[in-house]
Every structure is written in structure tokens, then in C-alpha cells.
Amino acid sequence: MTLLDVQNVTMKFGELVANDRVSFTVEAGSIVGLIGPNGAGKTTLFNCISGLYKPTSGRIVFDGEDITGLKPYRIARKGAVRTFQVVRPLKDMSVFDNVLVGAFLRGSEKREAFDRAAECIRLCSLESLQEKPAGDLPIGGKKRLEMARALATRPKLLMLDEVMAGLTSTEVKASVEVIRRLQQSGITMMIVEHVMEGIMPIADKIVVLDGGVKIAEDAPKNIVHDARVIEAYLGSKYSKRYRALRGDGPLG
Numbered sequence: 001m002t003l004l005d006v007q008n009v010t011m012k013f014g015e016l017v018a019n020d021r022v023s024f025t026v027e028a029g030s031i032v033g034l035i036g037p038n039g040a041g042k043t044t045l046f047n048c049i050s051g052l053y054k055p056t057s058g059r060i061v062f063d064g065e066d067i068t069g070l071k072p073y074r075i076a077r078k079g080a081v082r083t084f085q086v087v088r089p090l091k092d093m094s095v096f097d098n099v100l101v102g103a104f105l106r107g108s109e110k111r112e113a114f115d116r117a118a119e120c121i122r123l124c125s126l127e128s129l130q131e132k133p134a135g136d137l138p139i140g141g142k143k144r145l146e147m148a149r150a151l152a153t154r155p156k157l158l159m160l161d162e163v164m165a166g167l168t169s170t171e172v173k174a175s176v177e178v179i180r181r182l183q184q185s186g187i188t189m190m191i192v193e194h195v196m197e198g199i200m201p202i203a204d205k206i207v208v209l210d211g212g213v214k215i216a217e218d219a220p221k222n223i224v225h226d227a228r229v230i231e232a233y234l235g236s237k238y239s240k241r242y243r244a245l246r247g248d249g250p251l252g
């Protein structure tokens with residue numbers, strides 16, 4: 001079943017075309033990676049889907065409903081929720097309370113919200129950090145907290161914006177683990193990411209943007225062989241390394 005259907009979305013800022021007739025679908029239960037060079041239009045597309053921007057033209061259908069141009073809070077209530085590149089937790093509040101805020105946003109009863117927060121803390125491997133003030137977390141913990149807060153609102157589609165940027169390779173592995181766990185719990189995800197070692201092993205499909213245009217849409221094992229994607233973004237070094245390491249399988 002298709003959960004998200006992006007149809008010919010164009011987003012212009014004056015003369016600049018940040019997204020140029022972009023179309024793709026996200027199947028329920030899958031993980032779709034959105035990659036491409038800086039300025040390719042990935043965040044703009046997330047902003048269009050989550051309602052921060054109203055696309056200049058095109059349609060976005062989520063869970064069978066046209067959500068094009070709806071306000072972000074209405075889209076979030078329908079179950080499409082995003083995280084931000086710049087993490088902004090409530091710094092003086094504990095990690096647990098930060099997640100609890102997310103759970104209450106969904107209008108849960110007190111008991112239900114506490115249970116939900118505890119479940120999200122567990123899913124995001126934050127148990128040992130839950131009493132700490134959010135501002136004291138290392139960057140990897142902050143990124144997982146951002147995921148837990150979004151998760152607490154019970155999304156159907158979770159859009160993760162660069163949750164692996166700036167992490168050590170151990171932290172990347174921890175995030176990959178968390179994302180796999182979320183998928184097993186039934187959450188569909190769209191992930192904007194520059195860390196290929198993080199996204200390639202877990203994505204069912206990769207969509208590649210370059211200069212606002214979708215230049216490829218395929219399984220990771222095919223994307224790494226795509227000459228256009230190698231030229232625009234991956235580089236031959238990564239592609240060769242990938243093939244040397246795993247042949248046709250994903251890295252990781």
C-alpha cells in the first residue's frame with residue numbers, strides 16, 4: 001500500500017526552482033532514503049511534505065488524503081512528522097520529560113503518555129540517559145532524542161533530516177539499529193542523509209535529487225551503479241568501495 005504519493009511537486013523561490021516536478025511514492029512499512037548534493041532540494045521537499053512550505057505546484061497525497069498546502073500541525077496530526085537538522089531539545093528538561101512532551105502533543109491521557117514516552121525511550125536506546133538534562137547529551141544522544149520526541153507523537157510516517165550527521169561510526173551504528181527497530185515496530189520512514197554508510201544498508205529505496213530534479217529512484221544496490229548518481233553525488237571512490245566490500249549487497 002502506498003502511504004505517501006508525491007506527484008509532480010515544484011517549489012520555487014522567486015526564480016530559483018528548488019524542486020522541479022518531483023514524483024515518487026513511499027510504500028507503507030518501507031524506508032526511503034533521499035540523497036543528493038548540497039542544495040539539491042532535499043530539505044525543501046521535506047518542508048513541502050510536512051507543510052512548512054506550500055508547493056508552487058503539484059500534489060502530495062498522504063494516507064489516501066490530499067495534504068498539499070495544509071498547515072504543519074494538521075499534517076502532523078494526520079501522522080506525517082519530521083525531525084530537524086538542527087536539534088532543539090528543551091535543554092534544562094530531562095530526556096524523559098522531553099519525550100513526554102511529544103507524547104502529550106498527541107493528546108494522550110497522563111498514564112498513556114508516560115507509557116508511550118517510556119516505549120520511545122527504549123526504542124531509541126535512551127534508557128541510560130533518560131534522567132539527564134537534554135542539554136548535557138552528546139550529539140548522538142541528542143539526535144536519538146529528536147527521533148524519540150517525534151516518535152512519541154505516534155507518526156505513521158517519520159521524516160528524519162540528517163540524524164546521522166556529525167556522529168562517530170559507533171554512533172552511526174547505534175542510529176542504524178534504532179531505525180531498524182522503528183521499522184520493525186511498523187513505522188514508515190523517509191530519511192535525508194549524507195552518511196551513506198548509514199542510509200545504504202537500511203533503505204528499501206533511494207531517491208536521488210540533483211539541482212531540484214529527481215535523477216534516480218531505485219534500490220541501493222542499483223543506485224551505486226548508476227552513472228548519473230555517481231557523477232552528481234556518490235563519486236567513483238564510494239561506488240568502488242561499496243562494490244569491493246559487498247558486491248551487490250549493502251554496506252554495513
Ligand SMILES: Nc1ncnc2c1ncn2[C@@H]1O[C@H](COP(=O)(O)OP(=O)(O)OP(=O)(O)O)[C@@H](O)[C@H]1O
Nearest residue numbers: 013016017018036037038039040041042043044045
Ligand atoms: N526559504 C528559502 N528561500 C530561498 N531559497 C531557499 C529557501 N530554502 C531553500 N532555498 C534554496 O533552495 C535550494 C535547495 O535547498 P535545500 O536546503 O532544499 O537543499 P538540500 O538538498 O537540503 O541541501 P543540504 O544537503 O545542504 O541540506 C538551495 O539553492 C537553497 O538555497
